[in-house]
Amino acid sequence: MDVREALSVISKEDLEILYALEKYSNRYEFVPLEVLEKSTRLPLHVLERSLYKLNSLKIIKRQSASFLGYRLTIVAYDVLAIVSLMKKGYLDKLGEKLGVGKESDVYLGITPSGKEVAVKFHRVGRTSFRHVARHRSYKLESSWLLQSKVSAQREFAALRELSSVGAKVPEPIARSRHVVVTELIKGAVELSEKPPLKDPLKAFQDVIETIDKAYNEVGIVHGDLSEYNVIVNPETSEAYVIDWPQYVERDHPRAKELLRRDVDYVVKFFRKTYSIPVETEEVYEAIVKR
Template structure:
């Protein structure tokens, strides 16, 4: 029986979240998030000092839900919980099974999703070490990833798609994104593989982009790396094209690959 007061407060907080959801479909989703195994993993993270107060969800999706939390050690943090019962298992397999870092894992739903959680942690760490602005990863356990909360007072920074930019700001952000893609490819040896205006936040205090959602990111020696790199660049070119800022995709890809060659 768990007697730690901090863990009991977390349990009460989860119960409060359950009671607050009155819509039956939403309540079912919450039950999917906080299954017994996930609760036990949260208990362990709390017991080890990683979580002191668990708040509400600030982003929900088919693969994962994100919760705001407080840690005395790290301040505001994001708690990303992958949904074992509803995540798109088949789509995840495409990105996991070709990754040499995850050879030998079983092909079951649970094992793929647990590997995916570790994969995002590793990708964020590689990106951070390469100098890319990403949410700082702290720890992962089972289907839970703890990382820096990119926002303030529980309010996350907006996605790039929702930010009104001057032409000067847009050019600055575009150049920074290209710089980050170069660093990912040349130093982290990664391709984001789902980069778009939806997976880039903007720190509105500094007008700097923050790359997020790196679970699907692959190593540059992955057999689909070139295809995903081209798609990433095309997405960025399309978005900034709508802002009347032309981007030559072939030129950007050439720059990214040249930076990798120069770094050898």
């Protein structure tokens, strides 16, 4: 069950239960039935029917060992985030999946005015999560939920500062929980696909200018830059740097090492793929000496 399917089967009562489970998730590993009854004020038969449905669909998880209790799963957390973004008017619909990263799912979103946006679900630790899926423990899952939220918060904050200095990144629009909504870069493809570019030097300069602004004007280093985290519009040769949650502050002990590595990957890629005659050292020095 993914978030779009879940959204299509969730009723108002189901949603009330998800809110209650989230509200009490700090206090209980599994929220007892009595607590849900008091908190949602739903008639017991309605509550039980909803719980049964949500549990069969694996949107929530039941434990019946010592007492009957329930908790959220990741797809429930996805639903809560999307419903919140919809209520606040940032989203009307969730469309097709645009990309799957190691640590995210990116969907197309449609706003109430019909504009297309990008909706990124942060999924920290997903690879290790799959690995242990059979014995997934609550402690691990809840810490991953928290880390995914922190990751979204970091990316949203970085994008806001980068946008405000005019860096070429997707403009941030809204965040809820572990989900970030940004401007959709239309017609863009990953630079790793090596699209033919009319003006590859322009794309290169866009990326370097963003690294420079990030370092000198915002005070951060991307830290995971490569052709996989640059998207480029082949028509205009405009390039955008995406995927910022792992950024480090300029005064981090490894900042300069990461900056040099980011520059090196970009320089090497443009040299090899688009025959742009540039050297890592001169580009790096120009940034740190600005």
